[in-house]
Structures are given as structure tokens and as C-alpha cells.
Amino acid sequence: MTTEHNTPYAPEVPPRLQWAEHAPEVYRAMVRLDSAARKGLDPMLYELVKIRASQLNHCAFCLDMHTKDALAAGESVERIVQLSAWEESRHFYTEKELAAIELTEAITVLTDGFVPDEVYERAAKQFEEAELAQLIAAITVINAWNRFGVTTRMAPGHYQPGQFG
Numbered sequence: 001m002t003t004e005h006n007t008p009y010a011p012e013v014p015p016r017l018q019w020a021e022h023a024p025e026v027y028r029a030m031v032r033l034d035s036a037a038r039k040g041l042d043p044m045l046y047e048l049v050k051i052r053a054s055q056l057n058h059c060a061f062c063l064d065m066h067t068k069d070a071l072a073a074g075e076s077v078e079r080i081v082q083l084s085a086w087e088e089s090r091h092f093y094t095e096k097e098l099a100a101i102e103l104t105e106a107i108t109v110l111t112d113g114f115v116p117d118e119v120y121e122r123a124a125k126q127f128e129e130a131e132l133a134q135l136i137a138a139i140t141v142i143n144a145w146n147r148f149g150v151t152t153r154m155a156p157g158h159y160q161p162g163q164f165g
Contacts, residue, residue: 017152030144031164037137040130044075045097048083049104049135050142055084056108057146064156065164072161099126100135107139 020027038046047070054062067080082089086101093101103123106115127135148154 012155012157013153015153015155019148019152030141030148033137034141034145037134037141040134041138043073044070045100046138047073047075048079048093048097049100049138051080052083052086052101052104053108053139053142054146056105057143057150059146059149059154060156061149061154061159062142062146065159068159068161096126099123103135104139107136108143 047066050066051063051070054066070080071077079092082092083101086093086098090098099122102119103115106119123135124132
């Protein structure tokens with residue numbers, strides 16, 4: 001692969017480990033957990049949550065996957081691009097999406113050791129309890145996927161929308 005100036009890109013770093021091949025029961029359990037976590041959630045909201053957590057966790061493989069899935073499902077490039085700066089780009093999102101994005105950040109970055117009450121309350125006002133429980137599950141699941149992807153250095157760029165669906 002080369003740029004328009006005929007300068008080659010950096011070489012792709014190979015994965016450290018094909019973890020799904022070596023832990024197939026864990027992989028299958030994660031797929032089932034992911035499927036259970038998405039039930040009852042708006043598919044676009046679900047992808048926004050996955051993209052935002054993956055941005056925070058620097059999971060290139062998951063960013064590749066979920067941006068492609070979101071685009072294939074009809075999400076706009078603009079909303080995906082603005083997601084990393086959502087606080088300055090609030091007008092691109094609904095109040096419900098903003099509450100989900102903010103909750104995603106709080107759950108993903110637990111360096112303070114808790115999810116702030118005001119963040120949880122904003123989400124609780126936007127989601128029925130069952131839907132909020134599903135959202136929390138979805139955020140937790142993408143964070144687990146991110147940890148597999150980052151730790152094993154899963155290579156981005158090869159995923160096709162819906163490939164694992």
C-alpha cells in the first residue's frame with residue numbers, strides 16, 4: 001500500500017497471539033455475551049458506544065470493525081468523526097446518545113474508581129431500567145473485547161462489515 005506520493009506505509013504489525021484459536025470456548029462465550037448485551041438497544045447507539053469505548057482504549061481492531069459496521073448500517077461519517085470530541089460536538093447527538101456516550105466514558109475509564117452519580121442519573125433519565133441494564137452490559141462487553149484486541153495486537157484493516165455477525 002502506498003500514499004499518493006508513492007511513499008510506502010509502515011508495515012503492518014502482526015498479532016501477538018491468535019487468542020480466539022487458542023481459547024475458543026472463551027471466544028464463543030464472548031460472542032454469546034455480546035449478542036445478549038445488544039438485545040433491546042438501538043443498533044446505531046450500540047455502535048456509537050462501541051466506537052467510543054474503543055477510542056478510549058486505543059483498540060485499533062475494534063475501531064476498524066465498529067466504524068465499518070456503523071457506516072454499513074447508515075451512520076454518518078460526520079457523527080463518527082466527531083465522536084472523539086463529542087463534548088464540543090454535542091449538537092450531532094441526541095440527549096439519549098449523549099447520556100450513553102458519557103456513561104461509556106465513565107465505565108471505560110475507572111481511574112477514579114467509580115461512575116459518578118450525575119453521569120449515572122443522566123443515563124437513568126434517558127433509559128428505562130431494562131434498557132439501561134443492557135447498555136451497561138454492552139459497555140462492559142466492548143471493554144472486554146478491547147482488552148483482548150489491544151493485548152494481542154489484533155490487526156485493523158481487514159474486517160468487512162457484518163463479518164462476525
